[in-house]
Structures are given as C-alpha cells and as structure tokens.
Amino acid sequence: MHTHCIYLLKRYSLGDARRPLHETAVLVEDVVHTQLINLLQQAAEVSQLRGARVITPEDLLFLMRKDKKKLRRLLKYMFIRDYKSKIVKGIDEDDLLEDKLSGSNNANKRQKIAQDFLNSIDQTGELLAMFEDDEIDEVKQERMERAERQTRIMDSAQYAEFCESRQLSFSKKASKFRDWLDCSSMEIKPNVVAMEILAYLAYETVAQLVDLALLVRQDMVTKAGDPFSHAISATFIQYHNSAESTAACGVEAHGNAIQPCHIREAIRRYSHKIGPLSPFTNAYRRNGTAFLAC
Amino acid sequence: MEEEETYLELYLNQCAAQDGLAPPRSPLFSPVVPYDMYILNASNPETAFNSNPEVKETCGGFSSVDLSFLPDELTQEDKNQPVIGSKHETEENSESQSRLPSPSDIGLGSNSPSLSNPHSQQHPSDTDSVQASPEKPDSNSLPLASITPMTPVTSVSECCGIVPQLQNIVSTVNLACKLDLKKIALHAKNAEYNPKRFAAVIMRIREPRTTALIFSSGKMVCTGARSEEQSRLAARKYARVVQKLGFPARFLDFKIQNMVGSCDVKFPIRLEGLVLTHQQFSSYEPELFPGLIYRMVKPRIVLLIFVSGKVVLTGAKERSEICEAFENIYPILKGFKKA
Numbered sequence: 001m002h003t004h005c006i007y008l009l010k011r012y013s014l015g016d017a018r019r020p021l022h023e024t025a026v027l028v029e030d031v032v033h034t035q036l037i038n039l040l041q042q043a044a045e046v047s048q049l050r051g052a053r054v055i056t057p058e059d060l061l062f063l064m065r066k067d068k069k070k071l072r073r074l075l076k077y078m079f080i081r082d083y084k085s086k087i088v089k090g091i092d093e094d095d096l097l098e099d100k101l102s103g104s105n106n107a108n109k110r111q112k113i114a115q116d117f118l119n120s121i122d123q124t125g126e127l128l129a130m131f132e133d134d135e136i137d138e139v140k141q142e143r144m145e146r147a148e149r150q151t152r153i154m155d156s157a158q159y160a161e162f163c164e165s166r167q168l169s170f171s172k173k174a175s176k177f178r179d180w181l182d183c184s185s186m187e188i189k190p191n192v193v194a195m196e197i198l199a200y201l202a203y204e205t206v207a208q209l210v211d212l213a214l215l216v217r218q219d220m221v222t223k224a225g226d227p228f229s230h231a232i233s234a235t236f237i238q239y240h241n242s243a244e245s246t247a248a249c250g251v252e253a254h255g256n257a258i259q260p261c262h263i264r265e266a267i268r269r270y271s272h273k274i275g276p277l278s279p280f281t282n283a284y285r286r287n288g289t290a291f292l293a294c
Numbered sequence: 295m296e297e298e299e300t301y302l303e304l305y306l307n308q309c310a311a312q313d314g315l316a317p318p319r320s321p322l323f324s325p326v327v328p329y330d331m332y333i334l335n336a337s338n339p340e341t342a343f344n345s346n347p348e349v350k351e352t353c354g355g356f357s358s359v360d361l362s363f364l365p366d367e368l369t370q371e372d373k374n375q376p377v378i379g380s381k382h383e384t385e386e387n388s389e390s391q392s393r394l395p396s397p398s399d400i401g402l403g404s405n406s407p408s409l410s411n412p413h414s415q416q417h418p419s420d421t422d423s424v425q426a427s428p429e430k431p432d433s434n435s436l437p438l439a440s441i442t443p444m445t446p447v448t449s450v451s452e453c454c455g456i457v458p459q460l461q462n463i464v465s466t467v468n469l470a471c472k473l474d475l476k477k478i479a480l481h482a483k484n485a486e487y488n489p490k491r492f493a494a495v496i497m498r499i500r501e502p503r504t505t506a507l508i509f510s511s512g513k514m515v516c517t518g519a520r521s522e523e524q525s526r527l528a529a530r531k532y533a534r535v536v537q538k539l540g541f542p543a544r545f546l547d548f549k550i551q552n553m554v555g556s557c558d559v560k561f562p563i564r565l566e567g568l569v570l571t572h573q574q575f576s577s578y579e580p581e582l583f584p585g586l587i588y589r590m591v592k593p594r595i596v597l598l599i600f601v602s603g604k605v606v607l608t609g610a611k612e613r614s615e616i617c618e619a620f621e622n623i624y625p626i627l628k629g630f631k632k633a
Binding site for chain 1: 314461464496505507554564577579580581583584587596601607609633
C-alpha cells in the first residue's frame with residue numbers, strides 16, 4: 001500500500017520528524033488519494049470535451065492554468081526531467097542506443113508538449129512568459145532551506161537514511177501507482193507523460209500538506225506574551241525543536257511529529273478562501289475541496 | 295595519389311627504422327593524431343608492405359587526413375628523429391599536469407597490451423614501446439624521455455592526486471561514401487541491422503570494446519571507448535571493415551563529440567547545502583534522480599554529484615575540460631563534506 005510510501009516521504013524528506021505518526025500517514029494518504037482521483041476525473045472530463053481517447057499532459061496543464069506558481073513548478077520539473085534523460089543518455093551508451101532505436105526525437109519532449117499547449121491556450125501572453133520567468137520559487141526555496149538546516153545537524157548515518165527517503169517517489173513503482181488510482185476502471189486512461197505528472201502532483205500534495213501542517217503547528221506553539229511569535233518562520237521553530245529532540249531521542253520520537261489534527265486544520269484553512277478574488281486564485285474546486293497541488 | 299603514397303612510404307620507413315629512444319625536443323603538435331597514424335601505419339611496414347595492395351589502399355585512404363602533417367615533417371629530416379621522443383614527452387607532460395606520477399601509472403600499463411596485441415607480430419620492442427604510450431605512460435615509457443615540463447603543474451595539491459577516469463567517448467567520423475547497409479550487415483561479423491527500427495547498422499568490435507552506428511550516408515558514430523586514442527583506433531577499425539567489404543571508405547573529420555569521466559572524492563557530500571548555495575548552477579531533485587546536476591559554465595561541463603562522493607563529468611570535448619572541471623569543483627565539494 002501507499003501508506004508505506006507516504007510514511008517514508010513524510011518522514012524527514014519533506015520536513016516531518018524522523019518517525020512520523022502512523023495515523024498522520026494514513027490521513028495524508030487518504031487526502032492525496034481523494035484529491036488525485038478527483039483530479040483524474042476532471043482531467044477525464046476535459047479530454048472528453050476534446051474528444052480524445054487518452055488523458056494527456058495537456059489536460060492536466062489545462063486544469064492547472066489558474067495557479068501560475070504551481071504551474072511553473074510543474075514546468076520546471078518537466079524540464080529537469082527532460083534534461084536529466086538527455087544527460088544520462090550521453091553517459092550510458094546503452095541508453096544512447098535505446099534512444100536512437102526508439103526512433104522519434106525524444107529530446108525535450110516534455111518541454112515541447114508544454115510549450116505547444118500553453119502557446120495554444122494563452123490569450124494574454126502571461127502563460128508563455130512563465131518560460132522566461134526566473135523568479136525564485138519561494139515555496140521551493142523554503143523547502144530547500146529546511147532540508148539544508150535539517151541535514152546540517154545530522155551525522156553521516158542519519159544523512160544516508162535521509163537521502164534514501166528523499167529518493168522515494170510515486171513514479172518509482174508506476175504500476176502500483178496506477179492500481180492505487182484505480183485507473184483500470186476508468187474509461188479514459190492517462191498516457192505515460194500524464195502519469196509522470198500525476199505522480200509528481202501526488203508528491204507535491206504530500207509536500208504541500210507537510211508545509212502547511214508545519215505552519216499550523218507553529219501557530220499552535222505560541223509563547224505567552226510574545227507578540228511576534230506568529231511572524232517567526234515555521235522552519236526556524238522546527239529547527240530548534242529538532243535540535244532539542246535529537247539530544248533526547250527515543251523518548252521524544254513522536255514528540256515533534258505532525259499530528260493528524262495539524263493536517264486537518266491545514267486542509268480546513270486551505271479550503272477556506274478569504275478575500276474578494278478567492279474564487280479566481282485557485283484551480284478547480286469540487287465538493288468544496290480545493291486541490292493542494294494545483 | 296601515387297606521389298602521396300610514396301611520401302607516406304618514405305616517412306613510414308624512416309619511422310620504422312628508429313628505436314624509439316631519442317632526445318626530447320619541444321613538442322610540435324598534439325600527440326593524438328600523429329600517434330595514431332604512426333601506430334596503424336607502423337604495423338604495415340612490418341607485414342608485407344609494398345606487395346599488399348590493401349595496405350596501399352589504406353594509406354591512400356588516410357592520406358587525405360594525415361597529409362597535412364607530412365609537409366611539416368618532411369621539410370626537416372631530423373624532426374622525424376625526436377618525433378617519438380617528443381610524443382612521449384607531451385604525453386608525460388599532459389599527464390603530469392593533472393597528477394604526480396603515481397603507482398596508478400604502473401597499473402595502467404596493463405592497458406597497453408590491449409593495443410599492442412593486434413600489432414605485435416614483428417619488432418615487438420619497437421611497437422610496444424610506442425604503443426604503450428598513447429594509453430597512459432606506464433613504467434616502461436618513463437625512462438624513455440627525461441621530463442621537461444612544458445607547462446606549470448597546476449593545483450595538484452588541491453585535488454590530492456585524484457584524476458577523473460574516462461569512461462566513455464562518443465566520436466563521429468565521415469567515411470565519405472554511400473553505403474549499402476544490407477550488404478554490410480550480411481557480410482560483417484557482429485553487425486545488426488533492423489531497418490524497421492532504426493536506419494543504421496550497429497556493429498561491435500571487441501578490441502577496443504566499442505559500438506558503432508553506421509549510416510547509409512557514410513557517417514559513423516563510435517561509442518564506448520575509454521580514451522581518445524582508443525576511440526580513433528576503433529573508428530579506424532570499423533572503417534577498415536567497411537573498406538574490406540568493397541566500399542571506398544575514407545576517414546574524414548574524425549571528431550570527439552562527448553567525453554564522460556568519473557571519479558570519487560572519497561567523502562560523503564551534503565547535497566542540500568550545495569544546491570542552496572549554488573542555485574544558479576545546480577538542480578537536485580532526489581525523487582527524480584539521486585544525484586545533483588551541476589552545470590558548470592567554465593568549462594562547459596555537466597557534473598553529476600552523488601551523496602557517496604562519486605562524481606561523473608560529461609559534455610567535454612577534450613580531456614583537459616574534464617580535469618579542469620574537477621579541479622574547479624573539488625574545493626566546493628570539500629566545503630560540503632559531510633563529517
């Protein structure tokens with residue numbers, strides 16, 4: 001089951017404690033599963049509108065068109081994926097032959113797909129502008145900084161463990177992932193690149209949940225009389241927490257793990273949109289649940 | 295054509311007559327091409343040189359590339375003498391640039407037999423001593439030339455003697471004639487051809503262990519070699535196979551397109567720190583690929599850096615780029631050593 005995967009993803013690699021709570025992992029799995037199924041259904045509707053027979057990455061990109069930041073993160077991911085296959089191909093001669101034999105020009109295929117599609121739906125030019133946009137992704141930056149802080153205090157054994165858990169993803173066991181999403185019961189199925197994107201979105205959802213839950217937890221830890229406690233960044237507090245917990249490990253194993261209540265509160269806050277433009281700032285909603293990943 | 299061939303014969307006879315011990319002189323040209331020309335043609339005078347029509351053909355075929363060197367060499371007779379010595383020397387120098395002579399030199403000497411085997415018929419001492427050097431200078435060749443370093447040894451202490459080992463070289467060459475792939479596939483050993491899948495013949499040879507993609511236009515890609523000389527040698531061998539099948543294959547525009555090297559810094563690296571401080575150059579997505587991809591600007595090399603300390607360098611057109619890139623990255627990696 002994917003609980004195992006989520007468990008290992010959360011632990012550590014995305015910012016939770018070394019031994020996250022099982023209940024939290026189950027809850028996160030539930031949330032991710034529901035969200036992905038909903039997303040898949042909406043994507044299926046979109047492709048039906050087009051009269052297509054498979055769910056393509058274009059359908060998913062279409063669903064994400066409203067949230068520029070998340071879309072940009074997805075695009076960056078796709079480009080890095082292209083780039084990585086290009087490099088690895090140059091290194092391993094077997095890969096090189098494989099690629100040549102497969103005939104079609106595979107270089108930068110994801111980038112081409114994305115560019116062509118966004119070109120076709122872009123009315124104002126702002127989507128295409130994203131390709132040149134070099135703005136720093138704040139969320140990504142925060143995650144990198146958090147990881148850096150965490151790893152600084154680890155010893156090499158812990159660090160090796162950490163790295164292993166970071167390498168987990170939903171794309172590794174593609175068939176298991178497909179089954180988990182119950183794609184076989186669907187009329188229109190996603191193609192290979194679309195599955196890659198879905199695996200990435202699942203990962204992103206977990207990451208977002210952990211980010212938000214950490215924020216929620218930080219809010220809960222308010223120091224009496226300190227008016228600025230809400231302004232301190234979540235990573236800062238977590239850093240201090242983890243520094244203390246490593247000194248008194250074992251007993252404190254669950255001490256700073258994310259609780260299910262944090263997750264629920266995070267989702268509640270996320271779905272609760274405030275402000276006049278709230279309906280326009282996020283992608284598809286259905287049944288009141290906003291998508292975390294798009 | 296005839297004149298060119300006689301020139302070649304003259305030159306080759308002179309080369310074959312030497313023993314390989316010569317006073318060092320300043321190197322005149324890069325060692326790669328002359329070495330190769332010497333090696334392959336040196337074998338020919340040992341076999342029945344003049345009577346072998348095939349050899350003449352080969353010489354004629356290669357003369358289009360190699361002739362550019364001949365006028366320089368033939369104008370000054372005595373340049374032929376120190377040519378071998380200087381070649382040794384340049385090899386020595388380029389090696390000493392990147393590292394101090396170390397026991398690994400002797401270990402690498404074991405590579406040389408692989409080169410000399412096909413040519414070891416006669417004059418074994420002659421061919422061995424020369425053919426050993428293109429690989430890496432082994433213990434045999436060290437006493438041959440007294441080392442007078444031509445360029446200052448650069449920051450050897452920084453790298454603690456770690457030199458990236460070449461793992462794969464991709465090169466291309468133009469055989470400059472239309473080829474009948476079906477015929478090649480039928481008559482050549484170790485050739486596969488599946489026109490429905492891919493429009494080229496895939497040929498493999500065992501020594502040097504390489505794979506070639508041969509296209510009907512006459513262009514060829516050679517992969518899998520572990521050094522520049524091996525890649526060129528392998529490409530020549532493939533060209534010869536094609537020639538033997540009756541095509542007027544030549545050997546034009548041999549170019550190394552990509553070189554891949556790897557090494558181990560022997561300490562774990564904290565990639566999270568590296569990706570944060572070198573954001574403009576690195577991307578690290580562990581869920582996608584376990585290594586950090588570092589795009590170095592100067593030289594333009596891509597490095598794959600792993601937590602274990604292993605580093606893979608790719609995208610180089612020359613060996614010096616790989617060494618330079620590693621020298622650049624090593625101090626940075628030391629800064630992120632995971633205790």
